[in-house]
Amino acid sequence: MNFKFKFFRLSSLVTALAVVAPSVAVANPALINSLEKTNAVVVKERGTGKVRFIGSNSPNGIQPFGQARRAIGNDRENARSFVRTYAPSFGVSNSDRDLTEFKSFKTDGLPTVKYQQRYNNIPIWGAEVNVNLDRSGNLLSMGGETVTVGNIDTNPKVTKAKAISTALRSVAKEYKVSESELKVSESELKIYQPGIVDPATGKAKLVWFVKIVSKKLLPIEQIVLVDAQNPDSIVLTFNNTHDARNRGTYYTPDNYYAYLACNETNRTSNCVSPPGTSDISKAHTYAGDAYNFYQRYHRRDSIDGFGMAIITVIDYSNPYCRDAKWLQTYMYFCGRFSLADDIVAHEYTHGVTQYTSGLIYEFEPGAINESFSDLWGEFVDQTNGKGSDAASLRWKLGEDAPGGAERDMKNPFKSKLRQPDKMTSPDYYLGSFSYDNGGVHINSGVNNKAVYLMTDGGFFNGRTVTGIGINKVAQIYYRAQTRLLTSGTRYYQLYNYINQSCNSLIGTSGITASNCAQVKNALLAVEMHIRRY
Numbered sequence: 001m002n003f004k005f006k007f008f009r010l011s012s013l014v015t016a017l018a019v020v021a022p023s024v025a026v027a028n029p030a031l032i033n034s035l036e037k038t039n040a041v042v043v044k045e046r047g048t049g050k051v052r053f054i055g056s057n058s059p060n061g062i063q064p065f066g067q068a069r070r071a072i073g074n075d076r077e078n079a080r081s082f083v084r085t086y087a088p089s090f091g092v093s094n095s096d097r098d099l100t101e102f103k104s105f106k107t108d109g110l111p112t113v114k115y116q117q118r119y120n121n122i123p124i125w126g127a128e129v130n131v132n133l134d135r136s137g138n139l140l141s142m143g144g145e146t147v148t149v150g151n152i153d154t155n156p157k158v159t160k161a162k163a164i165s166t167a168l169r170s171v172a173k174e175y176k177v178s179e180s181e182l183k184v185s186e187s188e189l190k191i192y193q194p195g196i197v198d199p200a201t202g203k204a205k206l207v208w209f210v211k212i213v214s215k216k217l218l219p220i221e222q223i224v225l226v227d228a229q230n231p232d233s234i235v236l237t238f239n240n241t242h243d244a245r246n247r248g249t250y251y252t253p254d255n256y257y258a259y260l261a262c263n264e265t266n267r268t269s270n271c272v273s274p275p276g277t278s279d280i281s282k283a284h285t286y287a288g289d290a291y292n293f294y295q296r297y298h299r300r301d302s303i304d305g306f307g308m309a310i311i312t313v314i315d316y317s318n319p320y321c322r323d324a325k326w327l328q329t330y331m332y333f334c335g336r337f338s339l340a341d342d343i344v345a346h347e348y349t350h351g352v353t354q355y356t357s358g359l360i361y362e363f364e365p366g367a368i369n370e371s372f373s374d375l376w377g378e379f380v381d382q383t384n385g386k387g388s389d390a391a392s393l394r395w396k397l398g399e400d401a402p403g404g405a406e407r408d409m410k411n412p413f414k415s416k417l418r419q420p421d422k423m424t425s426p427d428y429y430l431g432s433f434s435y436d437n438g439g440v441h442i443n444s445g446v447n448n449k450a451v452y453l454m455t456d457g458g459f460f461n462g463r464t465v466t467g468i469g470i471n472k473v474a475q476i477y478y479r480a481q482t483r484l485l486t487s488g489t490r491y492y493q494l495y496n497y498i499n500q501s502c503n504s505l506i507g508t509s510g511i512t513a514s515n516c517a518q519v520k521n522a523l524l525a526v527e528m529h530i531r532r533y
């Protein structure tokens with residue numbers, strides 16, 4: 001008996017060590033081939049053959065014939081066991097070292113664990129992997145963007161202080177303001193690998209990731225990537241502002257001081273509900289409508305999901321200002337732009353995106369970011385019973401703002417800034433990030449068209465789609481936004497994530513397998529599976 005007891009303890013120790021020991025492995029094609037013979041969906045990168053997505057065709061987890069079955073442990077241990085098994089096929093041989101967990105949570109009892117890829121313990125910008133499990137701990141999906149970084153020096157020659165100085169000088173010059181009017185919001189070392197988010201090519205670089213914002217109420221949130229080996233070299237820079245039921249609505253006459261107009265318990269004559277005649281009133285009311293939609297349809301408590309204050313600022317300092325933005329912690333509107341309920345909900349959703357998928361605001365991730373704000377903005381518009389709701393205005397964005405509707409989700413090519421309605425459209429933007437951050441307000445038309453088709457149905461690009469309604473489409477996209485997307489998600493990946501989200505929701509919210517067939521039909525109609533770069 002004594003011998004057996006010792007043997008049991010020793011074998012348990014070996015098992016435990018097997019769970020926590022660093023995993024160094026190579027891709028096993030036979031393992032992936034066996035997955036493809038089950039109920040799994042496996043998507044590989046063209047050219048390299050690296051796996052980019054593993055998903056299930058049903059709401060049940062994948063049954064891989066004895067391979068990588070769930071561990072005997074908690075959700076995080078189960079997720080890590082799948083990462084150890086499949087990460088080599090994604091191009092990450094040492095997943096314990098190079099994929100670090102940064103978030104884990106449950107939604108409706110379904111666990112999600114998110115991982116950041118690192119090189120020499122430095123995060124690679126935009127390289128992330130998400131793992132989703134079913135209630136029994138089996139794998140529902142694993143997907144994201146990973147890269148193989150060559151040998152680079154991760155000891156910076158440029159100090160953080162010097163990089164910040166370079167960034168401040170650059171932003172001050174671009175916006176024609178004094179450096180004293182700016183402040184640093186974030187600064188850390190990262191690896192920039194061209195091609196993860198943007199269509200650029202080249203070798204990876206060590207950079208200082210610096211975010212500069214305004215001390216005043218100026219709409220500045222500039223990302224500056226400073227070469228960590230060359231203090232005078234800026235690798236990339238772009239404005240990250242996205243063109244909020246604890247509400248606080250303010251106005252500023254001088255772009256410096258903001259004055260409270262109303263909150264939940266203190267309403268002045270300028271802030272009443274239902275909307276009065278002023279844009280302060282409507283900003284306050286429509287922010288509440290956005291909150292109510294997310295609470296009703298997604299059980300989300302405010303922008304961050306944890307009841308954060310919903311701050312709105314109306315700027316009267318510049319009569320020529322024509323803008324609306326999300327600025328890290330609050331919504332900003334030029335005078336009269338908060339008259340449109342869909343624009344207010346659009347900016348609110350940029351905040352939700354910041355706290356969920358964190359989509360990077362350039363090229364396709366930025367276009368998806370914009371489209372998500374468009375779709376929830378329009379969903380609020382179509383369900384709150386306020387604003388201009390004539391049938392001819394359905395699916396148009398900003399119809400109540402100065403100048404009228406900016407975008408048309410039903411017919412993207414009729415938008416003021418002509419948009420593509422499919423991936424192969426000649427209107428698809430493939431230029432540099434110097435214009436519209438790489439076309440974020442242009443290429444958003446692809447997903448906008450898909451959402452219209454899913455919701456209302458229609459014939460497009462040789463396919464007839466039967467609509468499934470706002471409620472189901474909202475649930476499908478919200479699950480994808482909060483559980484599947486990574487910060488660098490592109491359209492060909494979004495195609496997999498939306499399909500997976502629908503399959504995982506079969507049997508909930510009235511969603512059926514036939515609904516998911518129509519979702520896939522809409523995505524194929526806009527050719528979202530096609531990779532443009």
